[in-house]
Amino acid sequence: MADPSTSPPLTRESVAAARELIKPFVHRTPVITSSSLSALASDVGAGAGPGPESEGEAGAGAGGGKAKPKAKPKLRLWFKCENFQKVGAFKARGAFHAVERLKREPGWLEGGGAKKGVVTHSSGNHAQALSLAARANGIHAYIVMPSISAPPKIAATKGYGAKVVFSGSTSVEREAVTTKVIEDTGARLVPPYDHPDIILGQGTLGLEFQEQVEAMIAEEHEKEKTTGEKGGETTRKKRKGLDAIIAPCGGGGMLSGVALSCEGTGIRVFGSEPSFQGADDAKRGYESGVRVEAVSSLTVADGLRTPLGRVPWSVIYERRLVAGFYSVSEAEIIRALRLAYERLKVVVEPSSAVPLAVALYNEDFRAMVEREAGEDGWDVGIVFSGGNVSLEALGKLFSENSEVAK
Structure with missing residues (x-):
């Protein structure tokens, strides 16, 4: 691989240069929306039934303590479909x-x-x-x-x-x-994530995402002018593009690249991980200030079993270009995966469902959006990182977890 010392600086401008370099070789993947998933994400409990954690909280409340009210943020979800990228990721x-x-x-x-x-x-x-x-x-x-x-x-x-x-x-x-x-x-x-050239290449999806959502929102405004629709006009006039992006984090190459692509834009970037068997190493490291260098987890999100790399850590933590991390349970990942199949009709792998699970089920994230966004809400980008999963694996996953997937 090229000597890291010869790599371009880790900046938004370098991500833009990387995009020009790889333009002949990669797809500009689509961005899709779902009014039903946005509605679920904006409702208490995300409308998909309680998970093991929320059941435990409810039980504690029934036993004498008052259960904490569920957050009810206003979320408009946008999905960047890298499952349609070459090699499916x-x-x-x-x-x-x-x-x-x-x-x-x-x-x-x-x-x-x-x-x-x-x-x-x-x-x-x-x-x-x-x-x-x-x-x-x-x-x-x-x-x-x-x-x-x-x-x-x-x-x-x-x-x-x-x-x-x-x-x-x-x-x-x-x-x-x-x-x-x-x-x-x-x-x-050529390492999978721990190199500046890899990070800059992965960050190109972030630039596309921003531009695509801006164009789609502008198109919404034009449609309102043409049709004379008035509902929610005051709020929509304030909207120009994404407020935040949630991306899955394994080694951190893509998350750090997306963070670079958003530097200076005001768009907040969040990492998402499974919590199972310590797979949330980036979250733990980010919160403690010490990078976790080893992970041993059999989380269903198999693409996220890798510890956060040294170079991504320098972008994510040392430069504070990622605003925070949120983790979700296996049950929440499986439920989010099923919703993606049922509502969006797209093939994604479990790792791709992790950021969606955060938006739907992580009460810390949801309460933060409710508190900071208020009535206007946020336009939140969800990165579908890939779709390389076999039908046999999916069938086994949903059959073995038929109850939690409902």
């Missing part, structure tokens, strides 16, 4: 930007860089993204994948032309095999 953005930057490193191509290739270790979306970016540029790609990786993901990675090298499942085992590949081939490492 936002990861294509960072991979293509990293490869384009590497191609511009003096002497790399002349020294046989394309033949030596690139390498990474990944069992999921980054594996496929780097494989595609390498193939599009005539570069060899080596992908180290745990032997227990899902067969469809292995097949997809091979289908993009990469040479798959198997390893054990632990990070130590994966990194050891990756080091051996580098020694044997001279391939350049």
Whole structure:
């Protein structure tokens, strides 16, 4: 991968430059809305039934203590559909930007860089993204994948032309095999999130998101003028675009990139994580001031089992470009996932449902919006990070959690 010291500065302007660099290679993914999900998010309890946490609170209230009133913020939800991106996830953005930057490193191509290739270790979306970016540029790609990786993901990675090298499942085992590949081939490492070039590439979705929502709101205003609609006119006149974006956080490459894309705009960016088995490492680190460097969780949001990286931490915490973190339970993720399927008719993976679950169920987030937005409410962007999930996995997930998904 290109030397980080040669990377552009981590700024909104650099995200804009990255967008121009990868424009020929990635999709401008759509933004969609749902009046029914916005209505649910604006209602007490999100209209989807109590979860385990809220049931416990209700029981405590019935036993003598007064239950805390549920927040009732006014939320208008906008969904950025990176599940429609190449390889089915936002990861294509960072991979293509990293490869384009590497191609511009003096002497790399002349020294046989394309033949030596690139390498990474990944069992999921980054594996496929780097494989595609390498193939599009005539570069060899080596992908180290745990032997227990899902067969469809292995097949997809091979289908993009990469040479798959198997390893054990632990990070130590994966990194050891990756080091051996580098020694044997001279391939350049392209990490999944902990590098400025990756972060800048992922941040391009944030720029698109802002522009798309601004255009859609402007179109709403024009329609009101044409049709003569008056309902809510005073509030709508104040609206120009997004007030906040909630993005899922695993290694933090995408969240930190989105935060950079919003720097100086007044748009607040929030991270979202599962709480199961300590998968909310970024939240815990953010609140304590010390980055958590290891995570061991089998959360259903499998794309978010990675600890927050060093470079993303510098953007998210040290520069305070992320306004805060919120976490949700497994039951809440599953219910949000089901709502996305039923109301939006889109295929998303569990990790994508985490920010939606925050908007629907996290009382701390909802109370904050109610307090700070008041009657005007907020236009909140939800990042659907990807849609790479098998029908078999979905069927098993919903059948095993049929009650909590209701």
